[in-house]
Amino acid sequence: MKRIILPLIAIFFVGIVYAQQEDKPSKTQFMIRGYGSAGFQSLNDEGEKESSFNSGTFAPIILFKFSDKFMFETELEFAYENGELETALEYANVMYSLNDYMTIRAGKFLLPFGTFMERLHPSWINKLSSVPLGFGHDGIVPSSGVGVELRGAFDVYGSKFNYALYSTNGPKLNDGSMEPDEAGILHFDNYEDNNKNKSLGGRLGYLPFTDSSVELGFSFLNSKVGNSDSDYENVGAKLIAYDFTFIKKINPLGGIIDIRAQYNQSIVDDANYYEPDGLGGSEEYTFNNKSDSFYAQLSYKPTTSSSNFIKNLEFVGRYSELNTPEGAEWETNQNQTAFGINYWLSWRSAIKVNYQITDGTGGHGGGLIDKKQFTIQWAFGI
Template sequence: MKRIILPLIAMFFVSNLVAQQDSKPSKTQFMIRGYGSAGFQALNDEGEKESSFNNGTFAPIILFKFSDKFMFETEMEFAYENGELETALEYANAMYTVNKYITIRAGKFLLPYGTFMERLHPSWINKLSSVPLGFGHDGITPSSGVGVELRGAFILNGSRFNYALYSTNGPTLNDGNDEPEEAGILHFDNYEDNNKNKSVGGRIGFLPFTDSSTEVGFSFLNAKVGDKDSNYKDVSSNLIAYDFSFVKKVNSLGGIIDIKAQYNTSVTDDANYIEVHEDGDEEEYTFENSSDSFYAQLSFKPTMSASNFLKNIELVGRYSELNTPEGAEWESNVNQTAFGVNYWLSWRSAIKVNYQITDGTGGHGGGRIDNKIFTIQWAFGI
């Protein structure tokens, strides 16, 4: 890990040194940005209580701008979990601006599947310290992909539109051979394709009002997901998401109202999987492989208050739910309600105090899910 961190630190100081020595801006620009967080968590999981200062995370973003049209960007993530330093490559891609309406990206990039993972998940932007159900680990939505993408935005007679169209390696189907309890689940982190088919996906966003306060979006992703040369080679998945955003300073309320919502569906062709019983007997089974998830979030920040303290306070509430297929080993019906009070130290740094209740059935344990989490998180962008 030192092999990664030390060069990063060295690059940061060298770039600053060079910048100080030469005040004339260079055509090639290099910049390290990113975000991080640290916090405390108290968990009550069906009566079992535990608490801990939890993992600090740091996600440096490196931007390398070669010209007005050409840029490379990458984001890594470092987190300390279970006594070990975990690392991940969130994205690493080159982008080229073809013209005013088209930019092409290639490499690993955040997928424009809805808006949460692409725009809202960084801890200094996310208004709560967790992600909604359906996203992240064990989620049904993709976060990034390796491939190529065209994207852009345009104004048509006073209405704004934005679009993205991409092709990636696509999701892979867990056929249950190695992990029978996950048979039928889709995995999205694929650096190498498991078949010849490439996924096709995209999103179109529409901002109907002149003040850009409202955006509605439609996303899709379609791919064959089974391993080539396997019984699952013809199994396809079709993912669809609808997203909504409303953000506006409302004078009568004295502050900024922010509403976000996203509905995701995932439908995979029916297939037969093998269940191995305790006595070693094998039994074939199938199920309707459809999942969906939803979240809606409302926040209010009284930015017009006369009090400097109140101006920096933000109240947040979020409801989310996740329903995975009936009959699958990973069947679940879960809902989650989260509340938060944030205090913004600056435009990019907040102390978040959250309380989250998760309730439902299923998951990998197969039983009842009933937990409550209290968290305090300090999140900051750099």
């Protein structure tokens, strides 16, 4: 109950402060933005069918700008799931602009590991109502971290580069002592470090063309992931990602072509884990703890059409894959194909109609995966 009331009280008082602001601009600026969604979902999971309207999510973003160099930003997330209001802190960080090429941030921030989670995951930006395989819950891609980051962007003779270098508490290895089914999985949202080692990560982005139509990116994250004073304290993890973006208005095609792709790989050092044998004892086992995932997305928006209805449409297709280690309790090989037609009501509000097919083997349930999902989502930015 406290989890519900405290955020509501905070928003109430923030609202009062906001209402008391005078029209005359002050040096300290305050703003609430954010995004939300609502919709309908029909799922066919290996013949078991269910459908439901859902209340979706609401994610207020609160920005405090103290000067031209100094800002605090935070994003909360509210979602009604399984009969309860779920709350989450997506990020909360303070940032200071050191100069035109360097900004330092501290706190909880979205990790620049590829581009999807940092730039594209909000529902009013994401062109489909789901995230690709490998991201989100049970994913192998880190979304946020608690630590400190230095980032910036600069021109070099007509090309642009952007960079981010950060140190965070880092991922935490699930050693299976509490959840044997998840032995070897990495957890990324660690408010408290489980060891003395801090992770080191970063991303370098390169935009070769003057119109910023293409971006190539490389990301990495290295860390020790095991608990201190345990058998796993020397277990490390290396994560890398490559990302690609092409977005351009192409006149012969009458609209905007948008292509995105990202490949992610996670390699965790070998370790021995223990599986209950059902007789009160356990069996030791190990596996090559290497996972990868990939997605590619193509969308087309016929912006030059003479019809107002057609120019607001957008057609999207996405393929994604997730492969987790052979021999792990959470071994899975999945692939997913998703299609969508979006209708843009404004630059920040879209109705998305999506159909998604997920095939494969493994996962928490084991066996075959055969899911077909139809969704309608109304997403909006504020």
